[in-house]
Amino acid sequence: MKLITGEKMFNMIFKNKTLQTVLLMLAIFASIISCKKEIKEEIINDEIALEEEKEIERYEFGFKLNDYVVVRDTIRKGDSFGQILERNKIGYPQIYNIVEKAKDTFNIARLQEGKPYTLLCSKDSLQLPTCFIYQPNKEDYVVINFQDSIHAYTNKKPIKYVEKDATGTIAPGSSISQVLDEQGLSQVLVYMMADDIYAWTIDFNRLQPGDKFKVIYTDKYIDDSTYAGVHNIKAAYFEHNKEPFYAFEFETDKEKGFRDYFSEEAKNLRRAFLKAPVQFSRVSSRYNLKRRIAYYGNRIRPHKGTDFAANIGTPILATANGTVTKSSYTRGNGKYVKIKHNATYSTQYLHMKNRNVKAGQFVKQGDVIGWVGMTGNTGGPHVCYRFWKNGKQVDPFRQKLPEAEPISDSLKIEFLEFIKPLKFQLDNINFLEEEMNMKIDSTEILDKQILIEDDLISKE
Numbered sequence: 536m537k538l539i540t541g542e543k544m545f546n547m548i549f550k551n552k553t554l555q556t557v558l559l560m561l562a563i564f565a566s567i568i569s570c571k572k573e574i575k576e577e578i579i580n581d582e583i584a585l586e587e588e589k590e591i592e593r594y595e596f597g598f599k600l601n602d603y604v605v606v607r608d609t610i611r612k613g614d615s616f617g618q619i620l621e622r623n624k625i626g627y628p629q630i631y632n633i634v635e636k637a638k639d640t641f642n643i644a645r646l647q648e649g650k651p652y653t654l655l656c657s658k659d660s661l662q663l664p665t666c667f668i669y670q671p672n673k674e675d676y677v678v679i680n681f682q683d684s685i686h687a688y689t690n691k692k693p694i695k696y697v698e699k700d701a702t703g704t705i706a707p708g709s710s711i712s713q714v715l716d717e718q719g720l721s722q723v724l725v726y727m728m729a730d731d732i733y734a735w736t737i738d739f740n741r742l743q744p745g746d747k748f749k750v751i752y753t754d755k756y757i758d759d760s761t762y763a764g765v766h767n768i769k770a771a772y773f774e775h776n777k778e779p780f781y782a783f784e785f786e787t788d789k790e791k792g793f794r795d796y797f798s799e800e801a802k803n804l805r806r807a808f809l810k811a812p813v814q815f816s817r818v819s820s821r822y823n824l825k826r827r828i829a830y831y832g833n834r835i836r837p838h839k840g841t842d843f844a845a846n847i848g849t850p851i852l853a854t855a856n857g858t859v860t861k862s863s864y865t866r867g868n869g870k871y872v873k874i875k876h877n878a879t880y881s882t883q884y885l886h887m888k889n890r891n892v893k894a895g896q897f898v899k900q901g902d903v904i905g906w907v908g909m910t911g912n913t914g915g916p917h918v919c920y921r922f923w924k925n926g927k928q929v930d931p932f933r934q935k936l937p938e939a940e941p942i943s944d945s946l947k948i949e950f951l952e953f954i955k956p957l958k959f960q961l962d963n964i965n966f967l968e969e970e971m972n973m974k975i976d977s978t979e980i981l982d983k984q985i986l987i988e989d990d991l992i993s994k995e
């Protein structure tokens with residue numbers, strides 16, 4: 536047996552320690568290296584990813600953008616086509632040539648401040664522009680190409696329509712706008728339903744808690760990705776006061792592109808009469824046979840017209856097609872117009888500032904027949920709208936007004952076929968609360984199953 540002295544022992548431990556330290560340090564070093572290597576690899580991978588990204592072919596305006604240095608800017612105040620090209624290293628003789636050759640397609644004086652333009656420049660060291668692209672709006676663009684021969688043309692960006700659906704239920708104290716807001720849906724859907732589709736059937740100012748809707752609509756996208764708003768509502772279902780109202784958009788004239796909304800029974804939802812002779816107005820006094828006015832000693836002074844308050848100068852519209860029978864003045868009516876629409880209906884518009892039609896003239900629905908004023912016996916600017924049916928003044932809001940244009944018999948068959956899949960689709964969209972109920976139902980079933988299984992286990 537060898538005796539190991541203390542010193543030797545110390546040395547051995549020391550050596551060992553050194554060895555350990557060295558080993559430890561080596562290990563750390565190695566791990567740092569490997570770490571670094573990993574980071575390096577990551578960077579390399581990123582670079583590859585970047586390069587791969589660069590390799591993705593990008594097209595816009597019908598050009599492969601990868602082949603150019605793309606310069607994007609907007610027309611600045613006082614910018615001219617010549618200045619833009621000059622700023623981008625193109626000389627005046629050539630600018631003159633380009634303008635001359637392009638002028639039949641596009642008047643370069645029409646460049647509008649703030650509109651975007653794109654220059655496609657050569658990828659060499661000079662990076663000279665070879666093409667100028669101007670976008671007067673989101674869809675259209677004008678290309679002035681001077682790469683080889685100078686030529687100019689206008690074109691449209693590709694448009695994509697995406698079908699979507701939405702539902703909503705109005706909770707107490709809530710509004711239809713809030714319902715849409717909560718789901719991040721466009722308010723345009725309300726305007727379309729209120730003003731286009733259900734303007735004659737549902738008063739959107741009097742919606743009730745519990746009223747609910749479903750819509751199938753299309754969103755519009757430009758260049759696949761730029762959202763350009765709601766395009767149209769294809770079909771809708773609105774439950775107002777527990778009464779269902781279906782609406783389906785249908786083309787009644789393919790040549791003229793006329794479209795209307797019809798019920799599931801092919802009834803036109805639009806009426807032959809506008810709801811009001813002025814837009815953006817409010818009804819200040821309704822048709823009321825028992826109106827009492829303090830000024831007249833609280834005696835009954837029936838109001839057989841409907842007053843629409845609006846600013847002086849607001850256009851007054853003919854509510855339906857017809858022939859002007861009167862365009863004149865009396866002390867009470869002020870300046871007024873009367874229109875005969877057919878054997879049954881006539882309308883009259885009072886207190887105008889000015890009239891825009893003559894007796895005997897044919898007017899179409901929506902034509903401006905005069906402007907809001909306060910001529911005659913009136914306390915403020917408004918139009919008094921009078922509605923005659925078979926020679927008697929009636930309340931237009933209480934009339935079952937005639938359909939705008941009933942669907943023809945031959946089209947009716949086509950329509951009923953057309954709406955079958957749409958109605959099926961609409962009926963199979965669940966309201967949010969229905970979906971929640973279904974989930975609750977299924978969890979209940981699950982709970983029951985567990986109970987039954989527990990039962991079985993306990994019996995065993």
Ligand SMILES: [Zn+2]
Nearest residue numbers: 840841842919
């Ligand atoms: Zn009135």
